[in-house]
Amino acid sequence: MEHQPPPFFKTGPTPLARLLIFSSLSMTLLVADTLFGYLTPLRRIAAAVVYPLQRIAVAPAAIARRIGEFFVTQAALRAENTRLAAENLSSAAQLQQLQALQAENAQLRELIGARRRLDAKVVAAEVLYAARDPFSRKIIVDKGQQNGIEAGQAVVDDRGVVGQVTRVYPWLAEVTLITDKGQFVPVQNLRNGLRAVLSGTGREGSLELRFIPLNADFQDGDRLATSGIDGVYPPGLPVAEVANVERNAAQLFARITCRPLAGVASHTQLLVVIGRPDVPPRPVEEPKPPRPKRARKG
Amino acid sequence: MAETRAAPQEILLPVKPGFIALTLVAALLLNLLPWSGYGLWVKPDFVALVVLYWCIEAPRKIGFLVAWLLGLTMDVADGTLFGQHALAYTILAYAGIVLHRRVRMFAITPQVLHVIPLLLMNDLIVLGIRVLAGAEFPGFQYFIGSFIGGALWPVMGALFRLPQRPQVDPDHA
Numbered sequence: 001m002e003h004q005p006p007p008f009f010k011t012g013p014t015p016l017a018r019l020l021i022f023s024s025l026s027m028t029l030l031v032a033d034t035l036f037g038y039l040t041p042l043r044r045i046a047a048a049v050v051y052p053l054q055r056i057a058v059a060p061a062a063i064a065r066r067i068g069e070f071f072v073t074q075a076a077l078r079a080e081n082t083r084l085a086a087e088n089l090s091s092a093a094q095l096q097q098l099q100a101l102q103a104e105n106a107q108l109r110e111l112i113g114a115r116r117r118l119d120a121k122v123v124a125a126e127v128l129y130a131a132r133d134p135f136s137r138k139i140i141v142d143k144g145q146q147n148g149i150e151a152g153q154a155v156v157d158d159r160g161v162v163g164q165v166t167r168v169y170p171w172l173a174e175v176t177l178i179t180d181k182g183q184f185v186p187v188q189n190l191r192n193g194l195r196a197v198l199s200g201t202g203r204e205g206s207l208e209l210r211f212i213p214l215n216a217d218f219q220d221g222d223r224l225a226t227s228g229i230d231g232v233y234p235p236g237l238p239v240a241e242v243a244n245v246e247r248n249a250a251q252l253f254a255r256i257t258c259r260p261l262a263g264v265a266s267h268t269q270l271l272v273v274i275g276r277p278d279v280p281p282r283p284v285e286e287p288k289p290p291r292p293k294r295a296r297k298g
Numbered sequence: 299m300a301e302t303r304a305a306p307q308e309i310l311l312p313v314k315p316g317f318i319a320l321t322l323v324a325a326l327l328l329n330l331l332p333w334s335g336y337g338l339w340v341k342p343d344f345v346a347l348v349v350l351y352w353c354i355e356a357p358r359k360i361g362f363l364v365a366w367l368l369g370l371t372m373d374v375a376d377g378t379l380f381g382q383h384a385l386a387y388t389i390l391a392y393a394g395i396v397l398h399r400r401v402r403m404f405a406i407t408p409q410v411l412h413v414i415p416l417l418l419m420n421d422l423i424v425l426g427i428r429v430l431a432g433a434e435f436p437g438f439q440y441f442i443g444s445f446i447g448g449a450l451w452p453v454m455g456a457l458f459r460l461p462q463r464p465q466v467d468p469d470h471a
Contacts, residue, residue, distance in 0.1 A: 018362045019392040026366070026388060029381030034431050039380050046374040053323075054375060057330035129332030132341070133378050134440055135433040140377070167377060174377045181434055202434050 047169040054140075054172075058128050122156075122271040123147050128172070137180040137202065139163075141270060144171045152232055154273045160238040160261035161185060161226060162270055173272070177264050178239065179204060187239050188227035192217055195227050198240060198258060205264065207240050209256040214247050218256050234273055238262075310462040313356050317461055321348050322368065330375055339439045342447030345372060345383075346390055346420050350413065351454060353394025354401050365391035379431060386423040390416060406455040414448035 013021070032038045123143055131138035143149050145168050153165045155175045163183065167174040176183050181202030187209075188195050194217060196209045212218060222242040228235025240258040247254045325344040333341045345368050352360040369384030376383075393416050394401075401412045421444050429435065 015362075015392055015395050019388060022362045022366045022388040023385055026369070026381040026385035029370075029384065030379055030427065033380035043374055043380060046370065050371055050375050053326060054330055057327050058332055061332050130334040130338075131377050132329070132333050132338055133376050134338060134436040135378075135428045138377060182432070 043167075044169060047172070051169070051171060054128070061129075121274045123149065123274050125149075125155075125173070125270050125272050127268050127270060131174065137177040137183075137200070137204075137264075138166070139175050139177065141173050141175055141272070142171070143272065144169050144173045146171060148274050149173045149272055154226075154233045154237070156237055156271050156273060157262045157269070159263065160240070161233060162262045162264055164232065165272060175270070178260060178262075179207060179264055185233060185239055186227045186230045187224040189218065190223040190225055191219075194218070195229070196224070198224060205259060207258040207260055209242075209258065210253065212254050212256055214249065214252075214254050216254065218242055218245050218254065220245060223261075224258065309464070310459060311464055313352075313359065313462055315359055317458075318352055318356065318360060321352075321458060322364070324348075326368065326371065329372060339442050340446050342443045342450060343417070343420065344447075346387060346417060347413075347447045347450065347454065349387055350390055350394045350416060351451075351458065353391050354398045354409075355458075357395045357398045360391075362388055362391050379427065382424050382427045385427065386420045389423060390420045393419065406452045409455070410448045410451050413451045414444060417444035417447045420444070 012018075029039065125141040125143040125147075128140045128142050131140060141155075149165055149168055151165050151168050155162045155165060161178060163175045163177040163180070165173050166176040177200070178185055178198070179200045179202070181200050183200040185198045186195065187198045196212060196218075198207050199210055201208055209218070220242055223238060224240045224242070226233040226235055226237045226239055238261050240260050242256060243259045244257045245254060246256075322345070325348040328344040329341075349360070349365050349368060353365075365387040366384050369382075369387035370380070372378075372383040372387075373380050397412065397416075401409055404412070418441060421441055425435070425440065
């Protein structure tokens with residue numbers, strides 16, 4: 001290949017002009033994405049293009065894990081087997097109880113005319129990787145639109161709520177963990193039924209209950225489960241445990257920090273709860289009757 | 299003092315566009331590896347590093363469009379705000395192209411002193427956008443990656459120059 005003579009007179013726009021063009025394009029995209037959320041279709045298309053690259057990049061780690069699983073010692077397997085058998089035995093007893101209770105519960109609910117709770121379907125999904133974004137707490141799982149996953153569905157593991165699906169791509173879904181700053185879960189204190197909203201802090205393994213009055217009955221070790229009043233999370237899923245309650249009379253609200261029960265930062269297998277609890281539609285707000293003109297005084 | 303100024307200039311073959319594309323795809327794959335935990339903190343932004351390298355070494359062969367598109371790819375893959383990496387890489391490419399004559403005066407190791415501030419600027423742009431959008435400052439470990447990126451620069455330079463070395467034909471040596 002030969003050196004081309006430098007084109008002295010025709011080099012297109014100057015670097016500064018190009019910088020301005022591309023910067024303003026990026027700015028437009030940023031504003032359209034953050035303020036208006038116009039870009040979902042565009043993002044889907046781009047995600048489909050990037051998908052093969054992502055799978056290739058994740059492949060080595062997955063292969064390494066498979067190989068690691070292959071070389072499990074027999075002793076470890078036997079230990080696990082005995083543990084699982086014991087667990088199975090105890091959970092079988094619980095299951096029998098549960099079935100009886102469920103039947104009883106259904107009957108009682110019918111008696112009082114309550115809405116039957118949706119027995120939610122779940123889809124098992126595997127975590128591909130944690131999103132490489134130091135500003136948020138998200139993970140990417142290997143199930144997407146093709147498996148019936150929609151934005152807004154709850155994601156749980158064997159111990160409790162992990163997060164919520166926030167973006168869906170054709171074959172992938174992005175799950176925002178409950179520890180993400182700006183992620184909220186309506187919960188209920190299992191001990192006394194107090195309702196509250198649990199919010200993420202952006203730090204690992206730390207959640208907090210905000211705007212709880214100083215005298216509210218929350219104690220260390222209280223268990224919090226989803227209350228189901230939001231229509232997003234099915235009711236009764238364990239979420240967190242109160243870790244520390246700090247009541248400072250100088251402040252308006254108690255400072256309540258909680259620990260998530262689910263292994264929010266450490267799991268590979270998750271369940272996505274398909275199908276939302278069927279909440280009756282919101283009452284349509286009637287247009288307010290025009291305010292009668294106030295009779296002028298005097 | 300004399301060593302820090304231009305190392306004996308090697309005459310290198312012009313770089314092939316295919317090789318540039320190959321390195322960019324490799325950088326993208328490295329960025330897309332499932333980094334997490336401490337790995338995420340020490341991970342340099344490989345795409346930024348490679349884009350900067352080619353903007354300095356071959357400013358006529360790589361341009362703003364490539365940097366911008368790679369930025370969009372990173373935004374989609376990470377599920378971050380659409381345009382944050384695009385903006386950062388565009389500005390990085392501009393800095394690389396404007397400074398390329400100056401940076402190339404230096405040998406590859408002293409170039410690191412130019413590279414680290416540029417990578418930090420890249421980080422700061424992303425940080426600024428996220429903070430404006432409502433995120434919290436993730437702590438100073440956020441900047442570690444750029445220093446690691448600077449440390450990788452000489453290695454990368456040596457590696458990328460290998461295919462540009464003229465092959466000495468032993469018969470005519």
